[in-house]
Amino acid sequence: MGRERLDLPLTAMAVVLTVGTGAVDAASFIRLGGVFSSVMTGNLVVSGYAIGTADLAHLLTTVTAVIGYVLGVAAGTGVAGRGGMIAVLGAELLALVAFAVGWEVTGGRPSAVALHVLLVLTAMAMGLQSAAMRALGGRRVVSTTYLTGTLTGVIAALLTSGGLAGAMVRDIAILTAVVVGAAAGTLVVTLVPAALPAIPLVTVLAALTMAGLTRPR
Template sequence: MLRTLPNVVRFRVAAGKGDRNLLLRRRHALVVVLTFLTGSADAVGFLALGGAFSSVMTGNMVLLGLSAGSGHAELAVTSGCAIVSFIAGVLAGARLVGSAQPEDPVWPRQVTRALVLELLVFLVFLVVWEVSPPSRPAHVGLGLLMLSAAALGVQSSAIQRFGVPGLSSTYLTGTLTSLIAGVAARSPWRDLRPKAHVLMALMSGAGVGALTAIHLPAWSPVLLLVPLVLVISVSARMAE
C-alpha cells in the first residue's frame, strides 16, 4: 500500500496542473473577449464621439500634441478629456483590485468586481446613448467618450491584477512587438498564438464596431455590454 502512495500523489499533482491549465486557457479566452470589446469601443469613440480613442491613450496623447501644434482647440478638449477619464478609471480600478499577490488564484474575485464597476459605467453610457438624439450635441458625445474611456481604464487595472507581464486587453503595442520578435526568433506557435489571438480580437472588434457605428448606431452599446456580461458571468464561476 505504501508503494502506491507516490503514484497517488503524482496523479493528484497532475490533476491539479490540468485544472490550472484549463483555468489559464479560460482566462486567456476571457481576455480575448475583453479585447474585442476594447476594439469596438475605440471604433465607436473615434467615429461617433469626437474623433478620439477610448483606450489608446498613446494615440490620444499624439492627438493632443497635434492639436497644440495646429491650434485645434476642439481636438485638444476631446483627446484631453479622454486621457483624464481613462486615468480616473485606472485609479478607481486599481483601488478596487489591489496588487497581484503570490497566493492569487488564476482569476481573483477582485478582477470580477472591477469588471462589474466597468459594467455599471457602460450602463450609464447606454442610458445616455439611448436618450440622446442621433445627431447628439458635441458635449453629449464628449460625455459618452469620457464614460467609455473611464470604463476601459477600470478594465486595464483589472487585467493588471493577474500580475502577468505583457497581458493586457487595452494597450497592445507591446503585444505586437513581442509577436513580431517571436516570429523573427522562430518561437513555437504555441507561444505566439495567445498574442495573435488578442491582436485579432482587437482588429475584429474595431471592424465590427465601425460597421455598427456607421450602419446601426443604435446598437453600438450592445457591443460593449454583451461581451462584458459574458466575461463577468463566466469569471464569477471561475472565482468561486
C-alpha cells in the first residue's frame, strides 16, 4: 500500500453505486434507444453522428438523455445544498422507483413515447447520483457515473507510483464494478427483464444505508 489509506466506507459506497450505474447504462443502451443514461460524452458523440446522418429519431433520443442528466445534476446540486448527500440519494431513489413502475408497465419494451419518459428518469437518476457524490466535497469526491477520468488516473498512477495507493485501489474497484453491473444488467434484460429495476434500486438503498451509518453524529 502507498501512503494514502483506503477509505473503506467511501469505496464500498462508490462500488455499490457504480454497479447500479453499469446496469442502468446497459438497459438504456439495449432497450431505451441505444444511448446511455450516465455517459454524456458518448451521447454527445452519438448526437453528432445522428446529425451527420440526418437520423432525427436517434438525435432526439440522445438529446432526451442529456436533458434528463442535466436536470438531475441541477436538482441534485440544489438538494445537496439543503440536505447533503443522503437527501440527493433519496431523490435518486424516487426517480428510480418511478422508472421501475414505468418499466414494469411497459414490460421492458416501451413505446416511442414511453421510451423517452423512462430515459429521462434514468438519466435524471444518474445526474442526481453524480451530484450526490460531488456533495461529499474535497478529496472525497469520487465519480460513480463518468469514469474516463478515473481510468486515466489509474493508468497515470500505475506508471508513476511505486505502489498501489488507497485511491488507486478504490478506482480499480469502481472500474471493475461498472463492468460487473453492465454484465448483470445485460443478462437480466435478456433473461428476466422484469427484474432489471431491482439492481439500481438495491444499490442505491445499500448506499443510503452506508451513508446513514457513516454520517458523523
